[in-house]
Amino acid sequence: MQPYMPDRSSTGLDPRLVGLLCYFGLCVTGMLFLVIERQSRFVKFHALQSIMVAAAMMIINIVLGLLPFIGWILGIFFAPLCFILWVAMMVLAMQGRWFKLPVIGEFAERQSQLF
Numbered sequence: 001m002q003p004y005m006p007d008r009s010s011t012g013l014d015p016r017l018v019g020l021l022c023y024f025g026l027c028v029t030g031m032l033f034l035v036i037e038r039q040s041r042f043v044k045f046h047a048l049q050s051i052m053v054a055a056a057m058m059i060i061n062i063v064l065g066l067l068p069f070i071g072w073i074l075g076i077f078f079a080p081l082c083f084i085l086w087v088a089m090m091v092l093a094m095q096g097r098w099f100k101l102p103v104i105g106e107f108a109e110r111q112s113q114l115f
């Protein structure tokens with residue numbers, strides 16, 4: 001985890017708060033801040049990571065819902081894990097950390113440099 005490097009957000013808000021808000025509304029707020037933000041790589045990174053995490057969670061949840069019995073049981077355990085991850089990502093963003101999830105985080109970091 002890299003420490004927070006202060007950069008200004010074009011939203012006028014603290015970049016750490018905007019990073020938290022990227023996760024708050026799942027992929028909707030992530031997309032919103034990805035479009036609005038022009039300066040902060042920190043905000044763009046968290047916006048992209050929130051979009052990809054939300055999409056992955058939705059896809060996994062749909063697949064588990066289609067699997068009879070075993071998928072439903074796995075879904076019972078998957079939902080609380082998703083909630084814990086969601087809260088953890090918001091807390092880490094508010095702390096100003098560049099916490100990168102495996103695969104998704106690396107991709108989000110590379111893409112945040114392009115936007």
